[in-house]
Amino acid sequence: MxxxxxxxxxxxxxxxxxxxxxxxxxxxxxxxxxxxxxxxxxxxxxxxxxxxxxxxxxxxxxxxxxxxxxxxxxxxxxxxxxxxxxxxxxxxxxxxxxxxxxxxxxxxxxxxxxxxxxxxxxxxxxxxxxxxxxxxxxxxxxxxxxxxxxxxxxxxxxxxxxxxxxxxxxxxxxxxxxxxxxxxxxxxxxxxxxxxxxxxxxxxxxxxxxxxxxxxxxxxxxxxxxRVQQRALPSRDLRKPLYLARDDETLWQSVADRCLTCGNCAAVCPTCFCSRVDEESPLDASESTQVRRWDTCFNDEHSYLVGHVVRKSAVHKYRQWLTHKLAIWHDQYDRSGCTGCGRCITWCPVGIDIVEETRRLCTEVKTREPGE
Ligand code: SF4
Ligand code: SF4
Known part of the structure; x- marks a missing residue:
């Protein structure tokens, strides 16, 4: 009690x-x-x-x-x-x-x-x-x-x-x-x-x-x-609009034009968990240490696959970050990966706003739905 x-x-x-x-x-x-x-x-x-x-x-x-x-x-x-x-x-x-x-x-x-x-x-x-x-x-x-x-x-x-x-x-x-x-x-x-x-x-x-x-x-x-807040996501489950938006790169261009792909948003996000593993050795190669370091979808190396960077452009990187956070997490963990702390908005050097971008995407994708 x-x-x-x-x-x-x-x-x-x-x-x-x-x-x-x-x-x-x-x-x-x-x-x-x-x-x-x-x-x-x-x-x-x-x-x-x-x-x-x-x-x-x-x-x-x-x-x-x-x-x-x-x-x-x-x-x-x-x-x-x-x-x-x-x-x-x-x-x-x-x-x-x-x-x-x-x-x-x-x-x-x-x-x-x-x-x-x-x-x-x-x-x-x-x-x-x-x-x-x-x-x-x-x-x-x-x-x-x-x-x-x-x-x-x-x-x-x-x-x-x-x-x-x-x-x-x-x-x-x-x-x-x-x-x-x-x-x-x-x-x-x-x-x-x-x-x-x-x-x-x-x-x-x-x-x-x-x-x-x-x-x-x-x-x-x-x-x-x-409880009085200026911002609100349009829904707690955004799978439908974000999966619809996934294949239309033009929807992501306006945010990609501003995004510096610096990765600040992922670094300050309290739920982002991506990492990479580096091998480190002294000059005499007597030992080798595996070190895990934070990584983000905004780094080329994070999507490097047999000689090819899968997500090279800002469109692909930002789309991956937002779609994973607000849609794919539901499939992985039964809820969104965002707790509304607002850090990614505050600490983005160009002030990209996850709420504003999500609302825009939801509105624009709706106008492109078949039958709309
Ligand atoms: S608002 Fe959401 S996506 Fe942005 S840093 Fe906080 S938890 Fe992460
Ligand atoms: S912090 Fe802003 S500029 Fe940097 S990667 Fe995230 S959205 Fe792009």
Missing amino acids: NQTAFLPHRHLDKLFDLLHSDGFRVVGPTSEQGAIVYREIDTVDQLPAGLVDHQAPGRYRLEQQAHGRYFDWVGTAQGLKPWLFTPEQPLMVAREVAGGLRFEAVREEVPLTAVIGLRGCDLAALALQDRHFLQGEYPDPHYQARREQLLLIGVNCHRSAATCFCVSTGDGPEVGEGTDLVLDELDQGFMVQACSARGRALLVRLPIRPLAGGHKRRSKALRKQA
């Missing part, structure tokens, strides 16, 4: 103390190079107090406000992805030994990790990555080792950025299932909800007090306010 209480702002450091004494490192939001990012943090002072983000296509700015709330920003530059599916992951080392080669799988010790500040869209993305990395025939041992060490503390959004559309994907702005604690930040402190046995064990050791009726009303109003 979920248990809810109030934690005054001045006691948030007690949560950090408890986590540290239970052996967790704490990963949380902090400000770095003009953006909110997840980093290992030791104290409450490293949280982005009073910082508010302003996001728009191709734009992200932070503004310092006087209120001092810790979680008034909406989105971090990256979600949880790099902490589990790391950008660079050594997989295996082959070493020359007397009489042949010895192969050793790389396995690492991962510390217990408590992540604080996760939004609904990022927790939904985590569930999608779990599906991909853990629930197939061959679970990924590197992802699994990190995932097993996680304790998750979500924070409900109380406003949406201009780029958010999680209401239309069903993944936010409130935190869904899968967390241990959920925080709602109010002016004087936090409404804290424990959603798991570990969460309850933490909550009872905090200097909490009972919730007042005003706390619940204020939190409800703030959560309602966050």
Whole structure:
């Protein structure tokens, strides 16, 4: 059963103390190079107090406000992805030994990790990555080792950025299932909800007090306010229009004319999981390490096949990215691969907007349907 209480702002450091004494490192939001990012943090002072983000296509700015709330920003530059599916992951080392080669799988010790500040869209993305990395025939041992060490503390959004559309994907702005604690930040402190046995064990050791009726009303109003979003995908299942659009390259030309094929959208997307494997050897060739690195549909090498790049043009690359994300994922994982976080819109250097492009494609393909 979920248990809810109030934690005054001045006691948030007690949560950090408890986590540290239970052996967790704490990963949380902090400000770095003009953006909110997840980093290992030791104290409450490293949280982005009073910082508010302003996001728009191709734009992200932070503004310092006087209120001092810790979680008034909406989105971090990256979600949880790099902490589990790391950008660079050594997989295996082959070493020359007397009489042949010895192969050793790389396995690492991962510390217990408590992540604080996760939004609904990022927790939904985590569930999608779990599906991909853990629930197939061959679970990924590197992802699994990190995932097993996680304790998750979500924070409900109380406003949406201009780029958010999680209401239309069903993944936010409130935190869904899968967390241990959920925080709602109010002016004087936090409404804290424990959603798991570990969460309850933490909550009872905090200097909490009972919730007042005003706390619940204020939190409800703030959560309602966050549901007002400027963007919405036309549907949660876009297979029909996107499969129809697949064979008409002219439909993709206007976005391809602007797309730099830089791959930023895939890099910041909390659900994109493509990778490649490189072989690396020292000059004396005494050993060879296989290293997995993030890759995207926007790289030529990603579709290289026996001397031929299958998806060479921006039309082919962008079409692959969008069609996989919003249509093929349904066939693979029973839902779309987009949780509406808006990062691909914010961090696209030319401001290409996945929602706008999808709406345009859906409209244009409709006019070309036989019988229309
Ligand atoms: S496709 Fe864009 S909006 Fe959707 S989850 Fe990925 S980065 Fe977020
Ligand atoms: S859509 Fe934007 S971020 Fe994605 S590859 Fe094209 S230019 Fe880069």
